[in-house]
Amino acid sequence: EPLFALVFSEEWRQSGRFASILAIYLLPQLTSSPLMQALNIIDKQRAFLLINFLRGVGLVAIYAVASGEEWISETFVWAVSAYLCIFYAAMSAFILSIIHKRARE
Secondary structure: OHHHHHHHOHHHHHHHHHHHHHHHHHHHHHHHHHHHHHHHHOOOHHHHHHHHHHHHHHHHHHHHHHHHHOOOHHHHHHHHHHHHHHHHHHHHHHHHHHHHHHHHO
């Protein structure tokens, strides 16, 4: 937050808050991204498509709930960050299990 306010002006402080909240899911995303590309290598494009579809459905569902419940913007950002953090961690575990199973075959 303070860095955004310092660099961009005080009006950007809330953006800094959102950036810090969203940063939570970056580590699971960084670790799962290369794993997702492994699905292409082991001929699991349908799994790759399903993973991306589920991510999109989850994000749309969060948006729909947030709109219907009239969440404040910070609550919405927390929900997106938490969902993506859990999603990417679960996808990493799922993909590692597929790779492990494929390695045993």
